[in-house]
Amino acid sequence: MRYLSTRGQAPAQQFCDILLGGLAPDGGLYLPESYPRVTDAELTAWRALPYAELAFEILSRFIDDIPAEDLRAICRKTYTAQVYGNVREGSDATRITPVTWLEAGEGANHRGGLGLLELSNGPTLAFKDMAMQLLGNLFEYVLEQRGEQINILGATSGDTGSAAEYAMRGKHNVRVFMLSPNGRMSAFQRAQMYSLQDENIFNIAVEGMFDDAQDIVKAVSNDHAFKKQYKIGAVNSINWARVVAQVVYYFAGYFGATERNDQVVDMAVPSGNFGNICAGHIARTMGLPIRKLVCATNENDVLDEFFRTGVYRPRTSAETHVTSSPSMDISKASNFERFIFDLVGRNGDTVRALWQQVESGGAFDLNETPFADKVAEFGFVSGSSSHADRLATIRATRDAYGVVVDTHTADGLKVAAQYREADAPMLVLETAQAAKFEETLREALGEAPPRPAGFDHLEALAQRVEVMPVDVNRVKAFIRAHVDA
Numbered sequence: 001m002r003y004l005s006t007r008g009q010a011p012a013q014q015f016c017d018i019l020l021g022g023l024a025p026d027g028g029l030y031l032p033e034s035y036p037r038v039t040d041a042e043l044t045a046w047r048a049l050p051y052a053e054l055a056f057e058i059l060s061r062f063i064d065d066i067p068a069e070d071l072r073a074i075c076r077k078t079y080t081a082q083v084y085g086n087v088r089e090g091s092d093a094t095r096i097t098p099v100t101w102l103e104a105g106e107g108a109n110h111r112g113g114l115g116l117l118e119l120s121n122g123p124t125l126a127f128k129d130m131a132m133q134l135l136g137n138l139f140e141y142v143l144e145q146r147g148e149q150i151n152i153l154g155a156t157s158g159d160t161g162s163a164a165e166y167a168m169r170g171k172h173n174v175r176v177f178m179l180s181p182n183g184r185m186s187a188f189q190r191a192q193m194y195s196l197q198d199e200n201i202f203n204i205a206v207e208g209m210f211d212d213a214q215d216i217v218k219a220v221s222n223d224h225a226f227k228k229q230y231k232i233g234a235v236n237s238i239n240w241a242r243v244v245a246q247v248v249y250y251f252a253g254y255f256g257a258t259e260r261n262d263q264v265v266d267m268a269v270p271s272g273n274f275g276n277i278c279a280g281h282i283a284r285t286m287g288l289p290i291r292k293l294v295c296a297t298n299e300n301d302v303l304d305e306f307f308r309t310g311v312y313r314p315r316t317s318a319e320t321h322v323t324s325s326p327s328m329d330i331s332k333a334s335n336f337e338r339f340i341f342d343l344v345g346r347n348g349d350t351v352r353a354l355w356q357q358v359e360s361g362g363a364f365d366l367n368e369t370p371f372a373d374k375v376a377e378f379g380f381v382s383g384s385s386s387h388a389d390r391l392a393t394i395r396a397t398r399d400a401y402g403v404v405v406d407t408h409t410a411d412g413l414k415v416a417a418q419y420r421e422a423d424a425p426m427l428v429l430e431t432a433q434a435a436k437f438e439e440t441l442r443e444a445l446g447e448a449p450p451r452p453a454g455f456d457h458l459e460a461l462a463q464r465v466e467v468m469p470v471d472v473n474r475v476k477a478f479i480r481a482h483v484d485a
């Protein structure tokens, strides 16, 4: 399987080559040259598989430059009930991504039912663990094979940084330098990251905002000599391996909600960067019977606007709202370009022209192209949610079902309600646990959300963090002092 750039001007690559890189040299995102199609017989056989074996079956159709037995071993090491053991009472951790039915629906295929696909039972209690844990094991494997090292530099407002650190802690040949805005994450998120004592994990709290931290990362990455000498890498959401790892749980969710392959499901996905739901689009294109993909945004409704109007207009950072579902507070949807590539018939020239329009005029309008009518064929519908919706949904979900959800999942539930139908189940992807967003949960419920066992005294653990002014040179000096180049 070879990988192409969405902008059509970069050489084709193998999986292991794009694993450690970021954007393609032409500024595009990598995608497989074609999507493998699954047969009915495969779907039937895969239904019975444990999650790790299902992951192997799916990933091996995209990855042919790692020997099958090694890939299988990596999947088995990654997807264990121990790693994904932070389940709510009554859920089965051995399923890795169990379904919690809020309303079970009718019959074995849960017609009309409403369920949560639990994706946040990993070490950092957010769905990013689903892919990042695999990435950690893939990185370690490939670096060992090649005798190379990597120093991951990133900026986080919360969930991505902690998922990366928990995936890379203790790994050979990998160091993580993670910048965060000093004093701006929740106490829980700070404690999660800063309490790690592993020698290969470095937390840097910059005295500024998230955007300042991100600008430092960009400045360091644009210093090509430094980047090369200190082997700087990234694990951001455009990483293809993260997307493909997420394809697996769409299959697992489908199998959890149906009994036969002639049944369809609708799935609702809380979205900001279009990373998670892009994997849903790929699963659907492979032949998984997903009927509707419901794209749920918060007040930052770039994606909802696109699916309603055909206009894609990224926002400036000044136009980006700070909300109570902060992991969806984005101004542009980085992974969206992958979907547009498929939508326009996988034509790199068309994608390049559209993104030129975005860069010069701030937007593109699909209605001015022959592709506007095609969007519906891909199953997408959308909606958005507000702070008041979020609070009301968290309360209503607790009152009706006795289940406490986080703010992002609440956005998913709110929009899912607009599209639920009696002839199929609706699965909402649960992207984080409520414990991570205690402040808003208190506002909604008047009490603290439940915490999984083992997280009770998190904030009391000793913390290890370097506080720094917003200064690229200070960050570079810190990296130099901790890396032998």
Ligand SMILES: *Cc1c(COP(=O)(O)O)cnc(C)c1O
Pocket: 126, 127, 128, 159, 160, 237, 270, 271, 272, 273, 274, 275, 276, 277, 327, 328, 408, 431, 432
């Ligand atoms: C990252 C994140 C999202 C948004 O996911 P994308 O696929 O990047 O749009 C939603 N919810 C939570 C809790 C997250 O951490």
